[in-house]
Amino acid sequence: MTEKPKFAMCWAASCGGCEIAVLNIGEKILDVDTNFDVVFWPVAMDAKYKDVEAMADGSITLTLFNGSIRNSENEEIARLLRRKSKILVAFGSCACEGCIPGLANLSPVDELIDTAFSTVSTDPVNGNRPRTSVTVPDGDLHLPELYPVVRPLSSVVSVDYFMPGCPPESHQIAAVIDLVIKAIQGEAELPASGATIGAGGSTVCDECSRTRAVKKIKAFTRIQELEEVDPDLCLLEQGIPCNGPATRSGCGALCPSAGAQCIGCYGHADGVIDFGARLMTAFASVIDSEDPEEIDHILDTLPDPAGQFYRFSLAGSLLGAARSAWEAR
Amino acid sequence: MSGYLLYPGCSLEVGARAYRDSIRAIEGPLGLELTEIEDWNCCGATEYLGINLIPAYALIGRNLALAAGQANGSRTLVAPCSACYLNLAKADYYMRERPILGERVNEALAAGDLHYDPGSITVRHLLDVMINDIGLDAIEERVTHPLVGLRVAPYLGCMVPRPDYEHRWSDHEYPNELDRLLKVLGAEVIDFPLKTHCCGGHMTQIGPDTAYELIRRLLHAADQFKADVIATVCPMCQLNLDAYQGATNRHFGTSYETPIVFFTQLVGLALGLDAEAAGFGREMVTARHALDRIGVEPPSPEEPAETGRRPRKDPKSLPMPTMPGAEGDDR
C-alpha cells in the first residue's frame, strides 16, 4: 500500500479547546486515521520537535495549527511546521486573530508578569521573574522568551487557510477534513490560498432566527441587567450589544438562539480588514441621537469598547496592540 | 413653602427699608422662604466696574461663592435690587462667556479660601419668582383687598429686563410681568410707555442736571396718564424719583406730586396688610392721597379698567394689527 499523506496538529498559545473540538467530531476522527499518517500531535501522541525537524520540507500534507504566538517557542514551532507542511491551516480564533490571549495586548508585558508572579495570589519565586535560562548543578535549563505582544499565526508565517471559531464547530471541522481528503484523492478542488474555510460567507444575523426591524438605540444594556429578554426579537434592538451583525456566519447563530448575544468568535466576514471597525460603525449607526451630549451619554453605556469590539480579534486587528504593549520592549 | 437664598443688597438695609419691610411682610402669606446670605457684601453697584475690573467681579464673586456655599437646599438666589440682580447675574454669565475672567476671579477668591463655579447659582429677581414660581393665580387667591380704582404706572427701570442674559423676561422694552401682577391685585394699570426707561441712575450724584431731565420725563409721562402712583421694583429708581422729585420740580419749575412705591408694598396692601406694615410712611412724596383712593368703595367689576387711551370705535377706522397674547396671556 502506498504511503499515506502526513497529518500534524499543534497548539501554541491557546486553551486546548480546539483540540477537544477536533476530538468532538466523533467517528470522523477515524477517517483521519485511515486517510492520514499522524506524524505530530502533542495532545494525542508522543513526538519530539527533533522528529519534525528530521522530516523533509513540505513532507507534511496538512497541519492544523491552533493557538497564537505568545513566546519564542510558539514562533519556533510555527516556522518549523510551516517549512515542513504543504497546507498550513490557522485553526481556531487564536491562530487566526489572537483570540482571548490577544486581549493581553492592551497591557505592557511587565504588568502581565507582575500580575502573574507578584500578586498576593502567587508565591514570589526568584525575584518574581521567570528567567529564560537558569543554571542548576546538572546544567542550564531554558524557558522560551515571552514576547511583548501576542500575534496571530499569519504575522510570523504565511498561512494557507484560516479556520475561525472559538473553537471551530465540530461539523465544520468534519466538513473541512472531508474536503481535504477528497482533494487529495483528486475528487475536489481546494479553495484559493488565503481563504477562510469551515465558515459561512455572510454574518451571524444570516443564521439568526430572531426577527429584526429598523434599529434605534437610546442605551446599551448588559443582558444580565435586563428585566426580561424578548425571545424572538433581535437582541441588538433590545439594546444588548450583540456582535452578530459583524461576525462571520458558520456557527449557526449558536449564542443568539440560546438567548445570549454573539461575542464574535468567528471573526470578521470576507473582505473586511478590521473586525472592530465594522462593529463600531454598526453600533454608531443605530444610536438614536444627533446631539453630541446625548450621544456621549449613550456611549457611556458601552464601558469597555476595546473589549466589546476586539474580544477575539485584538491581536489580529489593524492596531494589534496598545501602544504601551508595543513599546514594552 | 419654597425656599430661596436672599441677597438684600445695601439699599434694602437703609435707603429702601420700605422694600425690605414689605418683602418680609408678604413673604409668609405668599409661601416664600427667603434665607439671607450670611455676611454678604456690596455688589459694587455701577461704580466698582468702572474703577477696576477684576476686583469688581471678585467683589460680586464673593457673594456668589457665599451663596453657593450656604446650603439651604436652594440654588436660586433672589435679588430684589435691580443693580444687585444685574451684577450677580452678569458676573455669573461673563465668568462663563469669557473663561479667563472666571479663572481670574477664582484666583482672587482663593485668597479668601473661596471658589465659585459659574452656573452653579441661578440669579433671579423677586418679581420673576412671584410671577413664575408662585404664580398669578396663587397670588390672586390671596388678594383680600383689591386695589380697585388705584391707577398705577408700572415701572421696572433698566436693569431688570435688560440685558437679561438668561432670557427670563417677556420683553426687553415692554415686559408685561409687572403689569400682569398689578392687574391681579385689582389696580388700574396704565400702559406706561417709559416703563423700562432710565431713572437717572447715579447721575443724581455726578451730574444732577442730566438726572433731573430723566426724572422729569418719567414723572411727566406718569402725569399724562393720570397715574396715582408709580410702582417700582428697584431701590435706585425709587430713591431718584422719590427723593429727587422735589429737586426736579425746583429745577424745571414743575409741580409733580406722584408717590413712588415698591410693587411689594402694593402687594402687601392687596393681601390686607395695613399701610405701615406695608412699609408706607417712608416715602418723601406722600402716598396718602393714593391710599385714600383705595379706601373708597370699589366700582362694579364689569367696568373695564380705563387705560387712558382713546377707544377706537369709529366704523371707518382701520383694524389694528392683532397682538397675539396681548390680552390676558397669563402663563
Add this chain to the structure above:
Amino acid sequence: MIAPISGGAGMSGNGGRPRIGVYVCHCGSNIAGTVDVTELRTWVERRLAARGVVVARDYKFMCSSLGQDLIAKDIAEHRLDRVVVAACSPHLHEATFRTACRRAGLNPYLCELASIREQVSWVHTDTASATEKAKAVVSGAVERVARNAPLETLRVPVHPATLVVGGGIAGIQAALEIAEAGHPVYLVERDPSIGGHMAQFDKTFPTLDCSACILTPRMVSAGSHENITLLTWSEVERVDGYVGNFTATIRKKARYVDIDQCTGCGICQEKCPKRVIDNVYEAGLGYRKAIYTPFPQAVPKYPVIDQPNCTYFIKGKCRACEKFCPTGAISFEQEDEFVTIDVGNIVLATGYDLFDPRRVTQYGYGRLANVFSSLEFERMTNSAGPTNGEIVLRDGRTKPTSVGIIHCVGSRDRNYNNYCSSICCMQSLKFAHLVKERTGATVYNFYIDMRTPAKAYDEFYQRVLEEGTLFVRGKVAEVTDAARGPGEEGKLIIQTEDTLAGRQRRIPVDMVVLSAALEPRKDSSEVAKRFGISCSHDGWFIEKHPKLDPVATMTEGVFIAGCATGPKDIPATVAQGAAAAARVLGYIQQGEIEMEPIRAQVIVERCSGCRICNDLCPFNAIDFIADRGVTEINPALCQGCGTCVAACPAGAIEGTGFSNEQVVAQIDGLLLRNLEPTAVEPALV
C-alpha cells in the same frame, strides 16, 4: 466594483500590474514655482515603477490641448490602462482629463487627479517639504487609480410633466415657460388664488408701473393655459421617487364650493353676513367675508369658505351663501381630496413671509396705532385696497402731514435676521415717493446704508432726493408716543442718532412705516425635508452652487426659484423662474438624465439582513426585501454619499467610485506604505 490591483481594464504585461501613466503639470509657475516638478517626476519613475507606473512626464500646461494629446499618445503607445494627472483640483479639471482619456479609448473613470496646486503649491512655501507632500499625494493617487474600475454613467428616463409649487410670480413664470414649450405643468398654490405677494402691491419700483396691470395677464394665461393644471387651495403632502420619476401626493383642501357649478358671480360674497379681518391678502388692514375670493382678479375666480370663521360651521345655521347662490354651487359637505401625480421635475417657488414687526417692540407696531408694516402700507396705497389708495392714519380719514419710513426692520440685525433683505431700500424709496405724490407730507427715511445697486435703482434714489424726502442716516432707536414737551404732544416721536450730524434727534411724525424684513416661510424646513433638499441655518433653500448653479439643488430634478432661496426683487425672481424652467426643459429635452455612477450597491450573498443600514438613507434608497431577508439599494434613488457603505457591519455594501479598496490603498499610498518595505524611509514613522 472591487478592482484588485491585477484586475481592471485590459491589463497586459508589467507582471500583472496595471500600466499607469503619471503626468505632472507645472501650471506655468503656479505649481512649478513651489514644487520641484522634475524631482517629483523622477521620484515617481524610480519609486513607483513597482506599483505599475510605466510612464511619468512633467509638462508646462497639462490641460492645454498639447498636454491632453500627450496623454492620448501614451495611452496608445504604452498601452496605459490608468492615468494620474498631478495638477489642480479635480473640481476644476477632472472633467477635462477624463474626457481626454475617453477620447483616447480609456474609460474616463480610470483617470484620477492629484491636487498638487490648491492643496500643495498654493498653500505651502518651502519647496522641499511641498515637493515631499506632492510625492505622497501622487503616490496616493497611483494606489487609488490602480484599483479604479471602469464605470458607465447611469441613465434614467424623464417624465415630461413638471410640478411647480407656489403660484407667485416666480412659479407663474416657470409654469408658463414650460407650458409654452408644450409640456404639462401642475401649478400648486396654498392660497385660494395664484398671484402671491406681487398681487398685493400697487406700484413696482423703479418703473412705478401698476403691479396688477403687469401681473394679471400672466395670472390669466396661467389659469387658462391648456398645458397648466391649476391646483389652488392645495398643498403637496408627500413626494416619492427621484429625478425624472417623482410621484407627488397633493391635498386639495375643501372649498365648500363646487367649481363645476360656480360662475364666480360673487353674490355669495355680497350676501355673507360674516365680516372677517383679512390677515393674508389685506395684511390685516382690511376685511373680507367668510366666503371669499382674496381679490377681484383672483385666478381661479371661485371663492372658498373660510371654515373656522363661517357662521354655519360655527353655529350650524346661516347658509346665506347657499340660499342666494344662483347655480347651487355651495356644498358644505365637501371634504379634502387627495390626488397623486407623476412628474419628472419639480420647481419650488414657495416665496417668503414678512417679518412680524411686533418683535421689535421699541418700534411700537401693534401698540401704537399709526405705526404700519410695509405690507399694510402696500395695501393702503393700492387703489383696490381698503382705503382705495388713500394714505391715511389708522382712524381711516386723517391724512398724515409727516411720515417716517424706517429701513432694515428685522434685517441686518443679529437679534432678528442677520442678512440684508435687499428690497427694503427700494421699497422704502417707493413709499417715500408715493407719500409725497399723494399727500405732500414731509417724509423722513431712516437708513443704515443705502443699497440701490440694480438697473435704474440709484436713479430712483436721486429722484426721491429731488422730491425733497429727508434722509437720516441712523438705525432708529425707538418710536414712542411719550411726549417730552408740547412740540411732541399727540405725535409719534422717532428717536435716532443722526450719525452724519453726530447727534441724537427726536423727530415727531404722524405716521411711521416699517420696512420689514423678508423671512423664509415658517414651514420652509419641513418643506425642504419633504422635497429632500436642504435649508441654510436661517431657513432659505440652499442652491447646488450659489453662483454657477443658483436654481438647482443637491437633489437632482428639484429646482428652486424666487424668494424661497433668499430675498429678491421682482426682476430677479422672474429671472429665476425662467431659469428654473430652462433647466427643467433641458432635462425634458434630453429624455433621459445622466448621473455620476458613484453609487452604493449590496453584495447580496454577503448581506445578512441585519438591517443596520436601513435607517441611514435620507433619500429612501435602501429597501429591506423581507421575503428574501436581504437589503437592496435603488441605484436611481441613491445619491452616492457612501454612508451605508461605511456602516455595513458585514462589509456587504460596496461603493462604486469610492470603494474601501480604493480609499485604503490611497491612505497607504499617502503614507508611502506602498514603497518596497525596505524603502520605507525611517523619518516617516
Add this chain to the structure above:
Amino acid sequence: MNTAPAVAPGSTDANLRFLEEVSARTAGVSRLEMCIQCGTCGGSCPAAADMDHTPRMLFAMIRAGMRDDALRSNTPWICVSCYHCVVRCPQNVHIADVMYTLKSMAIQARLYRDSTAPDFSQTFVDMVENYGRSFEFGLATRHYLKHFPLRMPSAASMGIDMLSKKRMTIKPKRIAGMDQLDAILSRAKQLELTS
C-alpha cells in the same frame, strides 16, 4: 478734539492695538470690532444730549486709534447703564461694558476731564473697601461737599428728611468677613484680564 491720534495715522496695526486692548480688558466678549456705525446706541441713549461723543462716534475713534481723545471723552462717565443700546445693538456689542472699560482706562491714564464722576466712583469704592457695604450718608456728604457745595443746603435738607424717615444712618455697617474681603480684593488688584 484736535489732539493727534495716539499713533501715526495709517499705522493700522497700532490703531488696532487700542481696539484690541479695549476688547481684551472688557468683561465678556466685547464684539467691538463688529460695530457697523448704525447709531442705534447713540439713538437709544437717554443721556446722549450731555455726551461730547455718541457711543457710536467713540467706537469709531477707538478704531481709529485715537486713544487720548477717546479716553478724554465724557461719554463713558455719563452712561447710566440703562442697557437700551446693548439689547438693541444689531451687532450685539457689549456697549455698557466697554464704557466701564473706558472709565477704568481713563482713570489709569488720568485722562478724564471732569473729576466728579471718577471721584464719586472712587469714594463709593473706598466705602465698600472699608466696610464691605456702601454707606450712603458718608458717600453723599463727602461727595456733595467736594463737588456740589452750592447744592449742599437742598441736599442737606433732603438728607435730614431721609434720616428722619430712617432711610439713612450716620454710622456705617461693617461686614464680619472684612479681612477675607480685603485679601480677595488685594489679590484681585494684582490680576490683569488678558485675552
Add this chain to the structure above:
Amino acid sequence: MTMTKEPKTFEPVIVGFTCNWCSYRAADLAGTARIKYPPNVRLIRLMCSGRLDPTFVLRAFAGGADGVLVTGCHPGECHYLEQNYKTLRRVRLLQRTVHAFDIEPDRLRLVWASAAEGVRLAREIEDMVEAVRALGPLDWGNRPIRQEAIHEMTGGVDDAPVEEPVGVGGRP
C-alpha cells in the same frame, strides 16, 4: 520635513478626510486664496463625511499617521441632508476605542467646515498640527501588522520584472 532623513523638530504626518461638497472645497478655497498652512496634512476626498469608515482611521494610524483629521459640512448643512451626524457618532465612538490603545483622543479630530471656510480649515489644520506635534510621534508605522494585511496593503509587491518607466521632462 516629513521625509527628510534627520528631522530637526518632529513633523507629524496627518491624514485628512474631506467631504467633496464643503471641506474639500474649503481646501480648494484656501488654495485659491493662497492661505498658508503647514504641509503635514495629506487630504483624501470622500463624497461625504458619512463615507468615513472607521477602518480608514485605524488604517491611517496603523500605517504611520500621527493624527487623523475628519472634516464635514456643518450640522444641518450636510449636502446629503443629515449624514454628518452619523459621522459625529462614529468619530465619538472611535475616539473612545482608540483611547484603549493608548492613542490620545485628540489625535483624531472632527471639524466642520463649509465650502466658504477656507481660512477656518487652514486654522484648524494649523491648530491640529501643533497639538499633534506636542503629543509626539505615534510610531505605529513600523510595527508588524498581520501578513495578509500587508499583502493586501501593498497589493502584493511581486517579483515580476518591472518595466523601466519612460520619464520625459518638458516637451515630449
